[in-house]
Amino acid sequence: MPELPEVETTRRGILPHIRHHRVERVIVRESRLRWPVPSALPAMLEGQTINDVQRRAKYLLLPTDNGTLMIHLGMSGCLRILPANTPVMKHDHIDLVLETGNLLRFTDPRRFGAMLWTREAIHGHPLIQTLGPEPLSSLFTGETLYQQSRNRKQAVKTFIMDNHIVVGVGNIYANEALFKAGIRPDRPAGRISLARYQRLEKAIRNVLIRAIAQGGTTLRDFVGGDGKPGYFRIELAMYGRAGEPCTTCGTAIREVRLGNRSTCFCPQCQR
Incomplete structure (x- = not known):
């Protein structure tokens, strides 16, 4: 998708x-x-x-x-x-x-x-008016994530994938951002500190910016091309790598299901 x-x-x-x-x-x-x-x-x-x-x-x-x-x-x-x-x-x-x-x-x-x-x-418009902030805008902050997460028991991964919280953090990029922030995807959203949400906000921004830049490398060939300019040409550290060694510590990557989505994480690097 x-x-x-x-x-x-x-x-x-x-x-x-x-x-x-x-x-x-x-x-x-x-x-x-x-x-x-x-x-x-x-x-x-x-x-x-x-x-x-x-x-x-x-x-x-x-x-x-x-x-x-x-x-x-x-x-x-x-x-x-x-x-x-x-x-x-x-x-x-x-x-x-x-x-x-x-x-x-x-x-x-x-x-x-x-x-x-x-x-x-x-x-x-009804499809637009209830959406959360853009993840690359100044309205998206670690402080906002922290405040909206209070008393929430849902997993942090499904929390950041909620378009009412922040838009556009899909499954692949949620996996990658949580790894870069060192946060287990199944940890309850309400039990994560402000400092860790600030780290997660930066990780989400960095992952998305890098992915956009990777996709942009084929823009010169867009006219008459296949319409798929660089989809997922980002080096993925977590998504789709269950059972493989973590690129940071070498521990085998685990896979669980959260919200009916495949979710990969490193049990050593993510807490």
């Missing part, structure tokens, strides 16, 4: 190719996504100029003078910039044909993604 670094990499990849360009046609081949694609989408979007490409959590936002297109990649979705005459494949559900002769193509084999339209202020 695309996580925040992959969505941010996608945003940076498509930005220079669609910003300030007019949408000439909207082609919807399959409207049955996670939520139905609005039937009025072509009428609302055709002729509009895309003013920017923004991101809130894992939603990509394409504002125009007439409203905002909201895109979520779901579990298997991707966006690609392609020549307008590119043949259509089985899971190519939506095209935005641009005045430039290119198109923005949404492909989603599992159809858990979304493409929605809103004319209201985006911060008040």
Whole structure:
């Protein structure tokens, strides 16, 4: 599933190719996504100029003078910039044909993604308004994590993966950040000190920044590529390495299930 670094990499990849360009046609081949694609989408979007490409959590936002297109990649979705005459494949559900002769193509084999339209202020949209702070913003602090965690018995890993607490810390990056912070993922969130939450906040930032930078190395090849610029090209210390030696101490990495997610940790380095 695309996580925040992959969505941010996608945003940076498509930005220079669609910003300030007019949408000439909207082609919807399959409207049955996670939520139905609005039937009025072509009428609302055709002729509009895309003013920017923004991101809130894992939603990509394409504002125009007439409203905002909201895109979520779901579990298997991707966006690609392609020549307008590119043949259509089985899971190519939506095209935005641009005045430039290119198109923005949404492909989603599992159809858990979304493409929605809103004319209201985006911060008040039901899918946006209850989200927590961005993990790379000044609103995300160790102090805030500490205060919100008081009296919580849930595991710290599921706590930081809650989008109401902080957005975009998916399974892979939660594993990595907790390892770098030296915190066991199954430790109750309410029993972690302020100093350790401050360390965890820095670890989350560093892991995400590094992952975004890794994804960004292929941006020069984005046009006409496979739409997957550097996904997960970060050297993972924990995720998917159960039974292997810890890169720090050599202890065998353990795996447990938390919130129905695979969770790896080092029983020596993480307390």
